Amino acid sequence: MSVPMLPPQKQKPAAETGIEARLAADLARLVGTDWRRCHYGVAVSGGPDSMALLWLMTSLLPGQVSAATVDHGLRRESAQEARMVAGFCAREHIAHAILSPSAPICGSLQAAARKERYRLLEQWRSERSIDYLVTAHHADDQLETLIMRLNRASGVGGLAAIRGRNGAVLRPLLHWRRTSLVQIALDQHLPFVDDPSNQDSRFDRARLRKALKSQSLIDTEAAARSAEWLGEADEAIDWTVEQILSSWPETGDASAIRDEGYPAEIFRRIVARRLSANDPALKLRGSALDGVIAAMREGRRAMVGSLLIDPASSANGSIWRISPAPRRKARIKG
Secondary structure (H helix, E strand, C coil): CCCCCCCHHHCCCHHHCHHHHHHHHHHHHHHCCCHHHCCEEEECCCCHHHHHHHHHHHHHCCCCEEEEEECCCCCCCHHHHHHHHHHHHHHCCCCEEEECCCCCCCCCHHHHHHHHHHHHHHHHHHHCCCCEEECCCCHHHHHHHHHHHHHCCCCHHHHCCCCCEECCEECCCCCCCHHHHHHHHHHCCCCCCCCHHHHCCCCHHHHHHHHHHCCCCCCHHHHHHHHHHHHHHHHHHHHHHHHHHHHCCCCCCCCEEEECCCCHHHHHHHHHHHHHHHCCCCCCCHHHHHHHHHHHHCCCCEEECCEEEEEECCCCCEEEEEEECCCCCCCCCC
């Protein structure tokens, strides 16, 4: 499965190759001017995308990169794939860890596996004082996610799709094509495997990926840029909402919702943020959120989970108040 690799000392210096310089620019854009001083942890599944990312990162930042592979144990081949990555890292003197869940994956398989994967990787990153976790999501992943979100009628935030940076997680390859990463893996004689779940038609993403292979109308890199700009728009709207809330007389009162003729998306986020402040477990969006707002603007009481929203009058505009819903009295059987 694997092939002999050049010793790290004989690989091209980062300054001599254009692809490492491109990665350097992407990291600088996500991290800032101190990106060269950081320690990075690369999530490596063993696929060509993540193996190419690992090679790029270690070529650019030798001695500043560790790697981790999550083995969910969902396929018989997964343990062998993790050992393949471990063997490559041992030859290249890259610190590597294999992470496994302590309990079987339950529920929606792909969603549950993804949640557990990020939990394990974050725990590994934190324990080793690694600055950033880097994943190999690329432009083709971005396009797939964007289309899946369109099919779910997502708003601005959802259509921003995969973010380049989310806390300590970096995705510097969102403007790189899958074919380019495969070519890097081939050119550098990197060992890699193809996860059969990527072709499993039971999964929405696999079916979409198959459909996109035969299309030529959508520019994948242009779609990735659009998703990035939507992410910036999403951040701008959140910044605006924060400025509005801080300007209210009730800024310290999380029970108050004020409407001074704000645009629809601004008001949606104001309501959602106030509801979340009163009940952090409450995540209201889409048509459910619009239904609550419609009731508010019609002057009706709205009940959301364990919360009530009641109208109140104001000389400067409409105000609503959030309060806990009264507990229902238990029926006594006679």
